[in-house]
Amino acid sequence: MDFEVWPEAIELGHLFAERHYELSLVGGPVRDLLLHRPSHDLDFCTSARPEEFEPILRQWGQGFWDMGRKFGTLGAVRRRADGTEVKVEVTTYRSDSYTPDSRKPDVNYGSSLQGDLSRRDFTINAMALRVPELEFVDPFSGAADLAKGVLRTPVNPFQSFDDDPLRMMRAVRFVAQLGFTITPDTAAAITEMTDRIAIVSAERVRDELVKLLLSEHPHEGVEALVDSGIADVVFPEIPALQLEIDEHHRHKDVFEHSLIVLDRAMALETGPDGPVPAPDLTLRLAALVHDIGKPKTRRFESGGKVSFHHHDIVGAKMTRKRLKALRFDHRLTEDVSDLVALHLRFHGYVDEPWTDAAVRRYVKDAGSLYERLNRLTRADATTQNKHKAYVFSHAMDEMEARVDELKKKEDFDAIRPDLDGTQIMEILGIEAGPLVGKAYKHMLEFRLDNGPVEEDEARSELIRWWSEQR
Incomplete structure (x- = not known):
């Protein structure tokens, strides 16, 4: 040896x-x-x-x-x-x-x-x-x-998995980490015994999922997770993406699409000094689940069309619920759910470039997820139409360049209204309460629309708004 x-x-x-x-x-x-x-x-x-x-x-x-x-x-x-x-x-x-x-x-x-x-x-x-x-x-x-390159139990697989059901998830994880395949008898035992996963704690299931997603071959690992039937127990929203394709092929296989997006998102991860160092659990998990709202929102329209209206919002709620059930930490749960909710946001830019105000809002709403959101959005553009792919990529390049230029003029991470709460109360002669919050929110919208302005202009806008409220 x-x-x-x-x-x-x-x-x-x-x-x-x-x-x-x-x-x-x-x-x-x-x-x-x-x-x-x-x-x-x-x-x-x-x-x-x-x-x-x-x-x-x-x-x-x-x-x-x-x-x-x-x-x-x-x-x-x-x-x-x-x-x-x-x-x-x-x-x-x-x-x-x-x-x-x-x-x-x-x-x-x-x-x-x-x-x-x-x-x-x-x-x-x-x-x-x-x-x-x-x-x-x-x-x-x-x-x-x-x-x-095969996975096999040293003793009878039924006995092995009956003793410790977590070994079934470990098999799937090794598929992702090592690129191995599961032997037929071992795979058959897993398929027949998936209900035994119920005795495994959510935390241990979560840990195996994390190791799978951070591995070299998560695509193959997720496929094995679904093919074995384990996903039906631990993350049923993923196999639910295997929608029956309509006879006119008006929509893609959502499960296969999601795996492609996962692969593409991984390719957009950066080195250790970049904005999204590999491997990035938040980005990979968001790529996998970004479309889990589609099965619940699928509608067959007239003319053979298929729609998935609001699948981003529905999917964000489903993501939050599932990640909480799997005991993922609060920060990651919220970040992945927000990425799912925002993953369609950029598409409007392709049809009509945004104003500077709209660009500010996009960056402000994305917050610390801005770099991940852009990578998820790029990964999600899987069209085979070369012209459409070029137009989309060009639009994203343009928007990112505009953000870089705007950031030279103002700190997007610190965008606040030009008047703070104390100034608002003083100018309007009101005490702390809901009205102050309402005024603050309006002045933030004004700031996003117009960029930084002088205090006199901000005061005039606040007084104008206040007169309309009264």
Whole structure:
């Protein structure tokens, strides 16, 4: 086997061997070694019990943790000379048992490395490397599956997924991360057992979705999520995009369109110093769900036309509800929902270029999402008509150039009315209350329409508006 093992793993192997304990590198780090992929967190299993190897980790590391002690797991971290850190977790050989209504195992200590490997999710994660002797252990042909690019469980897939249903989502996630395919028998078991996902917490489902979307192949991962039937349980709005195409093909397959938009949005992500560094969860999630309001708003009009009026607003509400159910944090939930609500906003510019006031409003409404919104809008323009594609792209270029010019004259992030609340109360002779807020809102609209003006002009406008209100 052609690979270079981490020196920290070899060192730990010697420390365990000196005390006559077995130690093996297992799971993801071994898989990544064979794939020549970087891995900074090292997982080990050992014949020693936690109380026996705790002193070794405390001696070896500069930091120690034991949150997983009840599962037989202890961890440590060490800083290398170059400033990078290596984290290790060591777990006693285990032989878990599960109850039908929980994916949390009753932990039983095992007696052998092979027994420990048999309880793992997939064969590509059921390989080990004994240290320090560097003996490769592969009882379930994980290396062969790795070479074939397939995902298979080391034991009967029905038993594996019944024990821990989250493994079904992990299979889909590995499709996205590694570009692998799921073997037919494993895929069949997933399809038959999707209802078991119900015992998995929303937070764990969310975490798998995040890893899927931030991977190298999220398109394939989402397809696998839908094809397996898992999406029907965890995110039913996505498979609902597979609308039946009308006989005249007056609208696109919304699911396929959404995956194309996801691919195009990813291509518009920037480097680490750009405005939307890759991978960007907010942009990718918005690209995937931007049209989820279409199934609810589809109408068949006269002449064979199909309409989706207000699918942006409906979709934003659906997005907010689903992301809350999956326990996404408030900021991301609001940002993705706002992008869905705004994703059609620019289309009016293509028909008739906006005034400076309309451009200001677009930027003001987009706020911190401006760069993402423009990328989502560009990604959503999937027409095959070259002329239409050129006109749309040219219009977006023009609008962005106008925004850059306007930003040289004023700070869009700090746009406020030319009169503040205190000045409004003083000029109108009123006390704090709803009327002040109403006046403030009018002066903000005036500011967006006219740009910055002198205080005298702002006072005159406020007095004019006030006289109309009275």
